[in-house]
Amino acid sequence: MIEPSHVARRRGIFALFVAAMMLVAALVAPAALAQETEAEAQVAPAELLMIDATEDPYLVLRTAEQPSLIEIFIAGVSVNAETPVALASSDIVVQTVILIDNSSESAEFLEPLIAAADDYVRRAPVTEEIGEWTSGGGTRLRVGFNNDHERTREIITNIVSASGGNKLWDGVRRSVLNMVDPVPGAANVVVFAANVDNASTSSAGEARGTILNANASVFLLHGGQTTSAEEQRLVEVSVAGFYAAPDGRNELAGYGSTISQVVASTWEVEFSGDAMLAGHTLDVTVDGVTLRGTFSNNTRTSGRALAPIVAPGPTTVPGLGFLEGETGRTVGLALGAVAAALCAYSFAILFQKEESGLDAILGAYTDPDSQNLADDESGNGFSKSLFLKRAVAFTEGIAERRGALERSEALLERADLSLRAGEAMTAYVGIVFASFAIGLVLIGGVPGLAVMGLLGILLPPFIIRFLAKRRSKKFVSQLPDTLNLLSSTLKAGYSFMQGMEAVSLEIEDPMGSELRRIVAEAQLGLPVETAMDASAERMNSDDFAWAVMAVKIQREVGGNLSELLLTVAETMTERERLRRDVATLTAEGKMSAIVLGLLPIGLGFVMWAMNPDYISVLFTDSLGKMLLGAAMTAVAIGFAWMKKLIDIEI
Structure with missing residues (x-):
């Protein structure tokens, strides 16, 4: 038999959707599985610390060894780069704070800490300005910034243990605030401690804020048995610092020279500013390793935006390792080919020339090939999308067993979507799986699965319900005008069915399409009252059901139908006015x-943006998680209760 054009178009749209889902899988899956292999070449033994995009632009970077070849690109355009100059040999003043914990609790570690600090100063470049502070028993400046390293070493070696606790956070804040115009890479805080902070008036968050404002690098060497996660967080927010906690006393002294070598391996690279206005992305290649940073013109840019490109952890999906490499590319090409074939098929259906209803009917008898065509269509060929048919039939069976098929069909009809319930559910399953895959690739881990999966699960039903509700509201708003027009046609001498057909051609959708459907069903033999009841149920409209009831009563007891319809229309107009007043x-x-x-x-987001450390306890501590869950439950209950109070039905 000849397939109706709207059915063919509906199947074409569905095939196009499936093709899009397969194309997403073809593009996303191999990239996700190959991510681990491609990242191996991106591990950077260098760090980009700052981009100065002012009148004489330059950048500051730190490398393990002196760079031999540097190339700089701005928005993909190569610019001239000068030979790297050690920061200590440039015009930039390198300022280093040495903060030693000489509290009474750290007395047994004081000697190796002093030895490490002395070793740092001994190996420092002669131009590096060093200031020395202690944090035991109170924050004390021993010597201000100077480049007389022999004098500084003498002061360091004469430090003795002080009574009282370790005021580490106070020492960090005061010493950094003593710096003059600090430059990222040239502002260093070297901490030698054997005990955690236990006496400061400043908080760890305030110390981190001071480090962030100064764009300083923190190198923290911690001896002893007691450590603190706050110390590591202090290092993490700094510019290219590091944290070390060796096991024994004898290992402490050797870290002084190590830190000094890292600080000395900081370089200034001047470059041409001709291409600065071409973009805000800078790529610098250091001996074959590419670092990337963003910048703003006429300002200095530093911080996490200039972090090196480092390799992510393994991203291979468990159980799918066999899809890596050539196998993954082959699978991706196969999925892409199938998606392209489905796209071609769907577009062929969507844009084929429509035949008139009479030509399509007569063609079955006049075309000698039509019988063969019908036989082919009734066969088991792939021309009828056997795979899609089976998928739709499978989802329809599950939905019918769970009692969701009729509800889904009613919702789709109310939203005026040309999809069968089985087709919509198959598409829904595809969207959910695609959302999980995209979340795993774009965000990664459990958060990505949760966020994108939740969107994939909740968003399609929400959109369909929104469309259905909007169409139903428009239908109800058109009802008074429809009844007035129908009453006028009856007064003009039309019969009820003639009047309904005339009104259906004049009024806009959705009322027009529903009336035309009622007329068509009545012409096919269905009682008009039954067709109108079905329309009221389909649109979920109590007002239209009331109008249908009035028509039924009039047909049973008689009376002036035109006047009755006017009365019903006036009543509905008053009800709509009352709804708007309410x-x-x-x-x-x-x-x-x-x-x-x-x-x-909103308040939680603001507090998190202003002070993440303060609010993070709710997400890390067990009691905080319980309180957060209880608070969210209380908010949901309160919102539902308020909505119930103000939701007045008319």
Whole structure:
């Protein structure tokens, strides 16, 4: 038999959707599985610390060895780069703070800490300005910034243990605030400690804030048995620092020269500023290793935006390692080929020339090949998308067993979507799986699966319900005008069915399409009252059901149908006016409910942006997680209760 054009188009749209899903899989899966292999060449033994995009641009980087070849690209355009100059030999003043923990608790480690600090100063370049502070028993400046290293070493070797606790955070803050115009890479804080902070008036967060504002590098050497995660976080927010906690006393002294070597391996590279306005992305290749940073013109840019490109951890999906390399590319090409074939098939269906209904019917009898065509269509060929048919039939069976098929069909009809329930559910399953895959690739881990998976699960039903509700509201708003027009046609001498057909051609959708469907069903033999009841149920409209009931009563008891329809239309107009009045009166309550519901969430985001350390306890501590869950539950209950109070049905 001849397939109706709208059915063919619907199948074409569905095939196009499946092709898009397969194309996403073809593009995403091999890239995700090959990510580990491609990242091996991106491990950078260098760090980009700062880009100065002012009148005389330059950048500061730190490498393990003196770079021999440097190339700089701005927005992909190569620029002239000068020979790297050690920062200590440039015009930039290198300022280094040495902070030693000489508290009474660290007395047994004081000697190796002093030895490490002395070794640092001994190996420092002669131009490096070094200031020495102690944090035991109180923060004390021993000697200000100077390049008389012999004098500084003498002061360091004469440090003795002090009574009292370790004021590490106070020492970090005061010493960094003593720096003059610090430059990233040239502002260093070297901490030698054997005990955690236990006496500061400043918090760890304030110390981190000071380091961030100065764009300083923190090198923290911690001896002893007691360590603190706050010390490591202090290093993490700094510019290219490091944290070390050796096991024994004898290992401490050797770290002084190591830190000095790292600080001395910081370089200034001047480059031409001709291409600065071409973009805001800078790539610098250091001996074959590429670092990337973003910058703003006429400013200095530093911090995490200039971090080196480092290799991510293994990203191979468990159990799918066999898809790596050539196998993964082969699978991707196969999926891409199938997706292309489905796209071609769907576009052929979508854009084929429509035949008129009469030509299509007569063609079955006049075309000698039509019978063969019908036989082919009834066969088991792939021309009828056997795979899609089986997938749709499978999902339809599951939905029918769970009682969701009829609800889905009603919702799709109300939203005026040309999809069968089985087709929509098959597409929904595809969207959910694609969302999980995209979340795994773009975000990664459990958060990516949770966020994108939740969107894939909740968003399609929300969109369909939104479309259905919007169409139903428009249908109800058209009802009074429809009844008035129908009453006018009856007064003009039309019969009820003639009047309904005339009104269906004049009024806009969705009312027009529903009336045309009622007329078509009545012409096919269905009682008009039954067709109207089905339309009221389909559109979920109590008002239309009431109008249908009035028509039924009139047909049973008689009377003037035209006057009855006018009365019903007037009543519905008054009800709509009352609905709007109630909506106006409850608008303040609705807005209050929205504000009160979103206020805790918004306040939480603001607090997290201002002080992440303060709010992070709610996500890391067990009690914090319980309190956060209880608070979110209370917010949800309160919002639901307020919504119930202001939701007045008319």
